[in-house]
Amino acid sequence: MKFPYQSSFIIGSPPPSFSPGAMLRWRPFAPVTILHPARNTLRQFNRALLDTGSDQTVFPERLLAALGLTSISAPGQAIVWRGISYAMKFALAQFVLTDGIDEFRWDAIVGFSTAPIPYIVLGQAGCLDYFNVTFFGEDRYLEIHKNAAFPGP
């Protein structure tokens, strides 16, 4: 399954490390759907960052209520975003990655936070542990395959 990188604006001058005159920055995002494992409730996000540097998979906390997910007690768990610590909750949910041809669907316990992260974070626990991912930087796309740890069909 392949996903093209997605762009966002560079506001102001691009940094010297970018191509001169660059107006966009590109990141390895993929669209992801989060569902309640049993009910027919879901939300679709166009930009989920495949973030190999993140220990956790993190969604906005308000989805717990919106989807009717049951929070799992996890006292003391926190996420630090731009220097500020936010409490993190956890819940079992179902996830779908699809390119319109193939589909990966799995259940996992992931994190939920009020941290104002401007995208979904697909980190190691709950997501990347189950996949082998190759990033094609020059051509700006990523290729993802499920591995033996994948917890779905």
Next chain:
Amino acid sequence: MNVQAFMKNRNLFPQDDLLQYLGQWVAFDEFGKSILAAAVTLEQLETTLAEDKIDPQTVHFEYIAGPDDDAFQFSPETKHEVSLPK
């Protein structure tokens, strides 16, 4: 839902038309051709969708990075807050 059609349309969405949404969450229609609603927070966006009687399960949420977000971003750091013995 046709993901390929959505992504194609979303990628063709005029960048200039996104400028008015910098720093906001937006809800794209299921085809990626139009923005149905926008708000500063996801909570406000869902409220707006409800007021407009738009099913939030049919839209695609996306945050349009604004000036306050225009910085190099790193992975969030997770931790287990514990009290260490003194």
